[in-house]
Amino acid sequence: MPASGSCIWRFNILYWQALSRWEQATGREYEQALPGGESDARNTEAVHEMILELFRVWDELDARHALPQELYVVELGVGNGGQARTWLDAFAALDRGHGRDYYRRLHYLMGDYSAHVLDRARQTVAHHGDHVNGLVLDATRPLLTLGFLRGKAFCVYISNVYDNLPTDEVASIGGRPYLVEVRAYLRDEDAARIAGQHHIPDSALAAVIERLLRLGPDLLAEAAPERFAEAGHAVTLWRDVWAALRLQERYVPLEGLDAYRLSPSLTGEILRPLLGHGGDIRMHASNGALASFEGTLPLLHPFGRLLCHDLFLTEPAQYHAGFFGPGKYDGSVVNWVNGPLLQLIGNRRGYDVQIAPFSARPGSNVKTLTAQVRD
Ligand SMILES: C[S@@+](CC[C@H](N)C(=O)[O-])C[C@H]1O[C@@H](n2cnc3c(N)ncnc32)[C@H](O)[C@@H]1O
Incomplete structure (x- = not known):
């Protein structure tokens, strides 16, 4: 199947749904697995730059009596809320100096698909009270939940999330297009070892893993106490399976690039200029x-x-020279993001899309993408 449909994404979801269980077991927080060891989202210098630019835009709109009463800022994929706290604390402080009372009008909306993560983020920014709201949402379909904000958000912020969203891979070999299909599997010896360690009959292992993915470690332990005396045992199974999981792949010829559906509105044809000659x-x-x-x-x-x-590629030619995922970060999946593709789509929709080195750490693999309506 195409990689976006693989069960590796169910493992990825489980990781965020049951994050504290995983972190308890490994003794390290997810941020330590991010490039640079902590989220660039918390870089104060970059946050100040972003807020001062917002103030500039708001001052200009205000001067023309065009600034709405409610000032919306959205963050998607909030993790532990560290970015939200850095941003909101800096905003409140800079606003005091700026003297326009924007903080009073500010609504900071945090969206994440993990209720667990969102709870953690809410606690991190609790001191900002009603200025913050948390919404459970799927970052791949923001309009479903945030449709009421259409045309109203002054900043939508998203960091280290695109590289964590499902993706397929396509190839051009000898001028012919192919879809890369994958299958996640355990080698026989790994499956036998894991089944033995957890006292599960070999033939039942796949079904137990399926239940783990469906229920998560806590409910699985409740549902099968004879096998898992406590949730921690189910977490050990989860980590063992994840460590041993591998991907097999094959190249399946496509009738043409338009035979591949990239999104509900786009076919693989859009990739033609990027696949090049x-x-x-x-x-x-x-x-x-x-x-x-x-x-x-x-x-x-x-x-x-x-x-x-995020981890953006900036030139299609980079794909000739390296491996950019899928890879494992602790319990989650990472793939670099096809930046030129996003630029192409954004440009077609009338947006100016730039990808630049992250100003606070120019040598880093993490880049900054900005998109705004073209002048
Ligand atoms: C690597 S963390 C990044 C957290 C934070 N932005 C940072 O830079 O530290 C990825 C976050 O995205 C969330 N996430 C992943 N896929 C998502 C999806 N489809 N919809 C909403 N949130 C998602 C995860 O729950 C997690 O909070």
């Missing part, structure tokens, strides 16, 4: 990132910006 190449379709990006643009106020820190 420079020899064999394989690249991410970045389906999840693309869906999120396309769904987020309509939320932006005409003077609003989408701001995204």
Whole structure:
């Protein structure tokens, strides 16, 4: 099946749903697995830059009596809320100096698909009271939940999330297009070892893993106490399976690029200029990132910006020279994001999309993508 449909994404969801269980077991927080060991989202210098730019836009709109009463800022994929806290604390402090009382009008909306993560983030920013709301939502379909914000968000912020969204890969070999299909599997010896360690008959292992993915470690332990005396045992099974999980892949010929559906509104034809004529190449379709990006643009106020820190490729030719995922970060999946594809789509929709080095750490693999309505 295409990689976006693989069960590795169910493991990825489980990781965020049951994050504290995983962290308890490993003794380390998820941020330590991010590039640089902590989220760039918390870099104060970059946050100040972003807020001062917002103030500039708001001052200008205010001077023309065009500034709405409610000032919306959205963050998607909030993790532990560290970015939200850094941002809101800085906002409140800078606003005091700026003297326009924007903080009073500010609504900071935090969206994440993990209720557990969202709870943690809410606690982190509890001191900002009613200025913050948390919403359970799927970042690949932001309009479903945030449709009421269409045209109103001054900033949509998303960091280290696009690289964590499902993606397929397509290839051009000898000038012919292929879809890369994958199958997640355990080698026989790994399956036998894991089954033995957890006292599960070999023939039942697949069904137990399926239940783990469906229920999570806590409910699984409740549902099968004879096998898992406590949730921690189910977490050990989860970690053992994840560590041993591998991907097999094959190249399936496509009748043409238009035979591949990249998103509900786009076929693989859009990839043609990126696949180029420079020899064999394989690249991410970045389906999840693309869906999120396309769904987020309509939320932006005409003077609003989408701001995204992530592992972006900036040139299709980079795909000739390296491996960019899928890979494992602790319990989650990571793929670099096809930046030129997002730029292409954004440009077609009338947005200016730039990908620049992350100003606070220019040498880093993390880049900053910004999108705003073209002048
Ligand atoms: C690597 S963390 C990044 C957290 C934070 N932005 C940072 O930079 O530290 C990814 C976050 O995205 C969330 N996430 C992943 N896929 C999502 C989806 N489809 N919809 C909503 N949230 C998602 C996870 O729950 C997690 O909070």
